[in-house]
Amino acid sequence: xxxxxxxxxxxxxxxxxxxVLRVELDDGSAIExxxxxxxxxxxxxxSAAAWSFYRDNIEDEFTGRRGVAGKQARPAALDDxxxxxxxDVDTDSQKG
Numbered sequence: 001x002x003x004x005x006x007x008x009x010x011x012x013x014x015x016x017x018x019x020v021l022r023v024e025l026d027d028g029s030a031i032e033x034x035x036x037x038x039x040x041x042x043x044x045x046x047s048a049a050a051w052s053f054y055r056d057n058i059e060d061e062f063t064g065r066r067g068v069a070g071k072q073a074r075p076a077a078l079d080d081x082x083x084x085x086x087x088d089v090d091t092d093s094q095k096g
């Protein structure tokens with residue numbers, strides 16, 4: 001992610017292999033845009049007016065999926081959240 005301060009944009013990033021553009025906004029939200037070509041990314045990243053470029057060429061042209069900035073990792077399964085710390089211990093091997 002590249003940190004920027006342009007309008008409401010706070011960070012931008014691009015995954016070339018999957019062609020996903022990620023933008024983080026000043027309200028703490030993040031939006032991912034699929035099927036974004038490398039030329040669009042290059043132009044956004046090098047734009048002197050990144051907020052205007054984003055609004056004119058990305059926000060209106062691509063469908064975004066909204067999330068929360070900094071929360072890219074998937075949440076743990078409920079079983080992992082509620083198991084006891086020693087639940088992985090094999091109790092049969094502890095019996096003599």
